[in-house]
Amino acid sequence: MSYIEYDMVIGLEIHCELATKSKIFCSCPTTFGAQENENVCPVCLGLPGTLPVLNRSVVDYAVRVGLALNCEISNYSKMDRKNYFYPDLPKAYQISQYEKPICENGYLDIELEDGSTKRIGITRIHIEEDAGKLTHAYKSTFIDNNRCGVPLIEIVTEPDMRSAYEAEAFARKVRSIIQATGSSDCRMQEGSIRFDVNLSIMPKGSEVFGTRTEMKNLNSFRSLVRAVGYESRRQEDVLLDGGEVIQETRRWDDSKGMSVSMRSKEDAHDYRYFPDPDLVPIVLTDEYIAHMRDTLPELPDAKLRRYTEKLKLSAFESRQLTSESEITEFFEEAIRHADAKSVANFIIVDIFALLKTDEEDFSNLKITPLQLAELINLVRDSVISISASKKVLSEMYRTGEDAKTVVDKLGLMQVSDASAIETIVRKVISDNPKSVEDYKGGKTQAMGYLVGQVMRASKGKANPKIVNELVNRVLNE
Amino acid sequence: MQPYEMTANQLKQAIKTRELSCVDVVNSFIDRICGADKHINAYLTTCFEAAMNNAKMHDDITVKGEDMNNYLAGIPYSLKDNIITKDIKTTASSKILENFVPPYSAHVYENLTSSGAILLGKVDMDEFAMGSTCENSSFGTVKNPYDLSRVPGGSSGGSAAAVAAGMCAFSIGSDTGGSVRNPASYCNLTALKPTYGTVSRYGLIAYASSLDQIGPVCRDIEDVALVMNVISGKDERDSTSTASPHKDYTSYLTEDIKGMKIGIDMNLIETGLDKEVRRIYLETINKFKELGCEIVDLSFDMQKYAVPVYYLVACSEASSNLARFDGIRYGTRHTAPTVEETIRLSRTNGFGKEVKNRIMLGTYALSAGYYDKYYSQALKVRRLISEDYNNALSECDLYLCPTNPDPAYKIGEKNDDPMSLYLADIFTVTANLTGTPAASFPAGFTSDGLPVGMQLSAMSQREDLIIKAIYSFQKNTSYHTVRPEI
Numbered sequence: 002m003s004y005i006e007y008d009m010v011i012g013l014e015i016h017c018e019l020a021t022k023s024k025i026f027c028s029c030p031t032t033f034g035a036q037e038n039e040n041v042c043p044v045c046l047g048l049p050g051t052l053p054v055l056n057r058s059v060v061d062y063a064v065r066v067g068l069a070l071n072c073e074i075s076n077y078s079k080m081d082r083k084n085y086f087y088p089d090l091p092k093a094y095q096i097s098q099y100e101k102p103i104c105e106n107g108y109l110d111i112e113l114e115d116g117s118t119k120r121i122g123i124t125r126i127h128i129e130e131d132a133g134k135l136t137h138a139y140k141s142t143f144i145d146n147n148r149c150g151v152p153l154i155e156i157v158t159e160p161d162m163r164s165a166y167e168a169e170a171f172a173r174k175v176r177s178i179i180q181a182t183g184s185s186d187c188r189m190q191e192g193s194i195r196f197d198v199n200l201s202i203m204p205k206g207s208e209v210f211g212t213r214t215e216m217k218n219l220n221s222f223r224s225l226v227r228a229v230g231y232e233s234r235r236q237e238d239v240l241l242d243g244g245e246v247i248q249e250t251r252r253w254d255d256s257k258g259m260s261v262s263m264r265s266k267e268d269a270h271d272y273r274y275f276p277d278p279d280l281v282p283i284v285l286t287d288e289y290i291a292h293m294r295d296t297l298p299e300l301p302d303a304k305l306r307r308y309t310e311k312l313k314l315s316a317f318e319s320r321q322l323t324s325e326s327e328i329t330e331f332f333e334e335a336i337r338h339a340d341a342k343s344v345a346n347f348i349i350v351d352i353f354a355l356l357k358t359d360e361e362d363f364s365n366l367k368i369t370p371l372q373l374a375e376l377i378n379l380v381r382d383s384v385i386s387i388s389a390s391k392k393v394l395s396e397m398y399r400t401g402e403d404a405k406t407v408v409d410k411l412g413l414m415q416v417s418d419a420s421a422i423e424t425i426v427r428k429v430i431s432d433n434p435k436s437v438e439d440y441k442g443g444k445t446q447a448m449g450y451l452v453g454q455v456m457r458a459s460k461g462k463a464n465p466k467i468v469n470e471l472v473n474r475v476l477n478e
Numbered sequence: 479m480q481p482y483e484m485t486a487n488q489l490k491q492a493i494k495t496r497e498l499s500c501v502d503v504v505n506s507f508i509d510r511i512c513g514a515d516k517h518i519n520a521y522l523t524t525c526f527e528a529a530m531n532n533a534k535m536h537d538d539i540t541v542k543g544e545d546m547n548n549y550l551a552g553i554p555y556s557l558k559d560n561i562i563t564k565d566i567k568t569t570a571s572s573k574i575l576e577n578f579v580p581p582y583s584a585h586v587y588e589n590l591t592s593s594g595a596i597l598l599g600k601v602d603m604d605e606f607a608m609g610s611t612c613e614n615s616s617f618g619t620v621k622n623p624y625d626l627s628r629v630p631g632g633s634s635g636g637s638a639a640a641v642a643a644g645m646c647a648f649s650i651g652s653d654t655g656g657s658v659r660n661p662a663s664y665c666n667l668t669a670l671k672p673t674y675g676t677v678s679r680y681g682l683i684a685y686a687s688s689l690d691q692i693g694p695v696c697r698d699i700e701d702v703a704l705v706m707n708v709i710s711g712k713d714e715r716d717s718t719s720t721a722s723p724h725k726d727y728t729s730y731l732t733e734d735i736k737g738m739k740i741g742i743d744m745n746l747i748e749t750g751l752d753k754e755v756r757r758i759y760l761e762t763i764n765k766f767k768e769l770g771c772e773i774v775d776l777s778f779d780m781q782k783y784a785v786p787v788y789y790l791v792a793c794s795e796a797s798s799n800l801a802r803f804d805g806i807r808y809g810t811r812h813t814a815p816t817v818e819e820t821i822r823l824s825r826t827n828g829f830g831k832e833v834k835n836r837i838m839l840g841t842y843a844l845s846a847g848y849y850d851k852y853y854s855q856a857l858k859v860r861r862l863i864s865e866d867y868n869n870a871l872s873e874c875d876l877y878l879c880p881t882n883p884d885p886a887y888k889i890g891e892k893n894d895d896p897m898s899l900y901l902a903d904i905f906t907v908t909a910n911l912t913g914t915p916a917a918s919f920p921a922g923f924t925s926d927g928l929p930v931g932m933q934l935s936a937m938s939q940r941e942d943l944i945i946k947a948i949y950s951f952q953k954n955t956s957y958h959t960v961r962p963e964i
Contacts, residue, residue: 043582047802049575049683050562050584052716084798084844086821093801273844275853278688278795281717 026053047091067104122159180326500552551594574828584681601636631661656906663931674913678713797840
């Protein structure tokens with residue numbers, strides 16, 4: 002049997018909820034976790050006679066993401082209606098952008114496994130409203146309209162990715178950039194960022210794309226990677242069996258680890274897009290766009306450079322610290338009060354290890370940046386030893402208490418009072434005449450034994466540097 | 479004179495001087511409705527109890543001399559049933575909204591309520607404002623008060639019939655292709671379709687969003703100006719609403735029209751006009767000449783495209799606007815095994831024939847493969863019509879033409895000829911496509927005693943010119959004071 006190797010071609014559509022306080026066309030709050038149908042009003046319920054009014058912050062946030070992803074920002078864009086019947090869509094159309102999106106022609110450079118970079122094209126970014134949520138239970142369907150009208154951006158890429166690794170790297174980087182702009186918190190578990198994957202395969206070396214399928218509703222990096230793997234293998238199997246890949250929309254079932262067909266091209270909706278006559282065009286001046294560009298927060302790539310060049314962190318440390326906005330923010334806040342290298346070390350080595358053991362997210366960390374800085378400064382000021390600081394940290398991690406409180410509670414305060422230590426030193430020396438004799442007879446290692454005895458007598462709290470000095474002085478009196 | 483025979487301005491004066499109390503006024507209108515509406519059939523819902531309570535409240539305020547800025551205090555009015563009223567059934571004359579009691583109120587209703595005007599009820603219309611005879615209502619036929627065998631016009635037919643028959647002092651209608659002007663013309667009333675954006679559409683059940691505009695249906699132009707002061711103004715809830723330059727519409731009630739240039743189209747005289755409408759058009763032209771206006775000949779090359787463009791744009795928007803009425807949220811749900819089938823059945827049963835026609839036409843025009851040929855093309859021609867209109871109007875102040883090519887039709891007369899009804903919109907649709915103001919006013923009667931209205935239209939935001947011209951005309955004629963015998 003002949004074996005054909007295939008290349009895969011991947012394009013992504015990323016939906017991301019924007020961090021506005023209110024919905025895109027009305028003043029209902031966007032808070033997650035409200036009671037069903039609590040965050041609704043006549044406008045987002047699409048009651049007859051109501052009209053949408055565009056939330057200005059949605060435009061600001063979308064423009065920021067567009068600028069961060071190197072897009073051209075349109076001076077003139079407009080909202081269109083996408084018409085289809087579905088019970089989660091109260092108006093029976095979704096207000097979106099079709100013909101003239103707000104951002105176009107961007108790109109993002111990602112780092113590949115071999116350390117080289119690759120440029121992924123971004124076709125467009127448009128703004129639109131989210132639909133409601135359907136729950137099927139008790140042989141009925143229940144509609145929760147809280148999500149109706151929550152603002153979304155949809156980022157559409159060129160079919161530039163060639164592996165699951167590239168797709169994941171791109172998705173992760175887009176997420177960290179969106180977070181850095183402050184446009185969205187991108188919380189995976191709340192579905193505030195979701196991926197659709199367009200995937201086709203072609204014989205290795207070919208330039209002609211195969212027929213693609215679209216997989217919907219992937220809401221974690223893990224499912225993105227799994228779905229790409231599954232779907233590329235499925236298409237390979239179809240082709241190797243002599244079949245043809247059908248252009249269709251498939252739904253990824255994460256629990257079963259497989260995709261299932263939703264509808265074929267023939268059943269595709271005709272959305273009858275047309276300009277929404279209830280809304281006026283979005284006109285953005287060059288001054289506005291320039292202002293948005295000037296006030297854009299520092300993005301992950303620039304941060305990375307600053308961390309390695311100015312803060313002298315390693316490339317590995319810098320990447321770890323810029324991988325998620327929560328980590329970056331924590332780091333930035335902590336280094337306002339403590340040494341950067343130590344903060345980086347504590348986060349990457351100790352905090353990450355604690356979180357990993359508990360399988361917890363960084364966002365659930367109980368320790369505040371200031372608390373970590375205080376802990377580091379206690380070590381710097383020799384109040385506690387390095388080894389004690391690890392014990393303190395894990396207690397802080399567990400309870401959320403301040404470093405000083407934990408140090409007191411566990412009695413880990415280092416004794417640096419020379420007179421108190423001297424008392425112990427003199428007692429140890431008078432109790433160990435043999436060792437003193439050995440030392441004076443030229444056996445210098447006897448001093449190490451005496452220092453150890455002092456440390457034991459102080460229950461490890463004596464400052465070792467001072468102990469060394471004092472033992473040395475008293476022996477040579 | 480009975481209160482129900484008075485204009486809004488006359489009532490305002492009588493209430494102000496305490497010649498009449500608000501309770502007297504409201505009582506007179508309620509009695510009139512009870513007597514006359516069984517012949518006319520204009521009201522779908524009445525709210526007499528609330529009206530009486532409001533009247534008493536306003537009388538108390540008047541007695542105490544408190545200034546509540548009650549600009550229209552005690553003046554009874556009606557609303558077309560596509561204007562949303564909190565806690566009062568709002569059906570758009572459609573079976574699919576038969577039991578819809580809205581939880582919020584339209585901008586116009588809020589403004590009128592705070593001005594002290596008193597709502598008597600909701601009046602009939604063509605279903606979802608689609609039609610020009612009021613025969614497309616799901617809830618019976620409204621009769622023309624001048625001839626009960628004839629239609630009142632549409633789609634704001636209930637508004638016009640109610641005002642003409644003295645069953646309210648004024649009514650608020652909506653105008654997408656002539657829907658306040660057409661029935662005003664058939665019922666001897668004055669109605670204004672303001673510049674697009676002048677009156678907020680918040681709470682108007684949409685037919686065609688880019689064409690819909692709310693306007694008053696009144697006995698004379700003085701009442702139109704009075705009501706416009708209350709309902710106009712920018713509303714943050716309607717993105718397409720605009721701040722108009724007009725601070726006080728009543729300030730244009732002057733006979734200052736000497737030298738005003740009025741454009742006419744002599745080609746119209748030759749083609750398609752009813753003989754009597756033609757006579758009245760010529761008489762109106764002469765009257766304006768007498769009043770010192772200069773008559774200028776105009777021609778609109780693009781006018782012939784106005785009706786097809788109007789129906790493409792209006793139906794396309796309607797197909798989307800009306801999609802939310804799916805039987806799941808509104809109307810009677812006709813349950814079937816699948817969601818699609820439930821929606822299909824509910825809509826088939828809930829919508830009337832004309833509404834279904836227009837939804838299908840609009841769906842077709844927006845479909846993949848047809849969009850460029852129909853909808854997109856219609857938008858292009860719409861822009862050309864606007865340019866053409868603005869060019870023509872740059873040579874004069876106002877454009878005068880008949881509101882309708884014929885007087886009111888017999889009920890049922892056009893049942894088998896919908897195309898001729900569509901074509902009869904020829905004079906009114908242009909103002910909607912261009913977003914410019916236009917008003918219909920009483921200009922004479924046929925030998926059978928049927929009213930005939932003429933239309934004056936202007937450039938965007940020039941309601942002042944229209945009001946001045948109609949005011950001068952009404953000061954020098956008495957057509958608008960004629961009332962039907964009921």
